[in-house]
Amino acid sequence: MTDNTRGAMLMMASMALFTLNDTFTKMLAGEVPLAQVITLRGLFTSVATAAIAWRLGAFSKxxxxxxxxLILLRVVAEVGAAYFFLTALFxxxxxxxxxxxxxxxxxxxLAAALFLGESVGWRRxxxxxxxFVGVLLIVRPGPEGFNLYAGYALVSVGFVTLRDITTRRLSREVPSMLVSFGTAVGVTLAFAVGGVWGADWVALDTRSGGLILAAGIAVLGAYLCSVGAMRSGEISFVSPFRYTGLLWALVLGLIAFGQFPEWPTLLGAGIVVASGLFTLYRERRLGLRPTAPQGSPRA
Incomplete structure (x- = not known):
């Protein structure tokens, strides 16, 4: 197995685990308040991430x-991305x-071109x-198609962009696991504090407790697979496999919730994925570092 093949398999595994995390989290909608879900899941991921970071010596640098x-700004962006994404997901x-x-x-x-001065040719x-036309097909702005939560999903993309632009400005000497630990703790604390003024927490039964634990395990495994993918193969080869997350979402959405998108959503998703793949192709041809996000708003 080549490094690129191993990296591609790890990236597909990370997307499957990220989508599993989303599925488990969404299954708690209407049963457990969002702040409670993220706080409890965050406690698990924070402890696990701290152990891994300590093992790798990230705290000694x-x-x-x-x-x-920059790490603090990234945490703020991650909190915003998590809130808007998960609210839309619910x-x-x-x-x-x-x-x-x-x-x-x-x-x-686009943001890298506007704020970091990176070159973006007319093709990209x-x-x-x-x-963006594909995005409009997905959210369908208008009295019948668009709703508030579609707007939340778009806002989460904005926060993801801020997070990734901030990440790119970090020094290469900063350990990735240290950034991940700070993010996990920051998100957990933000939702814990927000939960004090939000809905009352509820007692967990076996099902809800198991789903939160499963979500925590899934998101931790997803992150580890994602990091392994970036270290195993060429980023330009591995990054396009992020789009397999959409396939997992289609399958799990149908199995777990009996939901299947209407044809405009499928068409829009296809356009978005095709545009992203072309952008990555051009970056590889030009020898540029891919600007695909190195994470997700699910932390």
Missing amino acids: PVAVRDRR NMPLANVTAVLQSAPLVVT LGAILVG
Whole structure:
């Protein structure tokens, strides 16, 4: 097995686990408040991430003041992404929310050009514009198609973009696991504090407790697979396999919730994925570092 093949398999596994996490979380909608779900899941992932970071020696390396500020900004962006994404997930079909999220690589590419001065040629710019047409087909702005939670999904993409642009400005010396630990703790604390003024927590039964634990295990495994994928193969080869998450969302949405998208959503998702793949292809041809997000708003 080549490094690229191993990386592709790990990336597909991470997308499957991320979607499983979303499925388990969505199954708790209407039973357990969102803040409670994320706080309890976050406690598990924070402890597990801390153990892995300590094992890798991430805590022993000094972090510059500039990088600390960027990590803090990244945590804020992650909190916003998690809140808007998960709120949309609780109120929209799984495949629809996942399809909107597929536009994140396109938005990050555009933001990198606007704010980091990266070169974006007319071909990639055209692909971005076509991708946005696909997003419009998914959310269908209008009195019958668009709703508040579709807007939430779009806002989450904005926060994902801020998170990934901030990540790209971090020094290469900053350990990835240290950033992940800070993010996990930050998201957990934010939802814990928010839960104090939100809905009252409820007692967990075996089912809800098991789903929260399963979601925590899935999201932790997804992150580890994603990191392994980035370290195993060429990023330009591995990154396109992120789009397999949409296939998992279609299958799990149908099995778990009996939901299957209407044809405009499927067409829009296809356009978004095709635009993203073309953008990654052009980046590889030009020898640029791919701007696909190195994570998800599910932390």
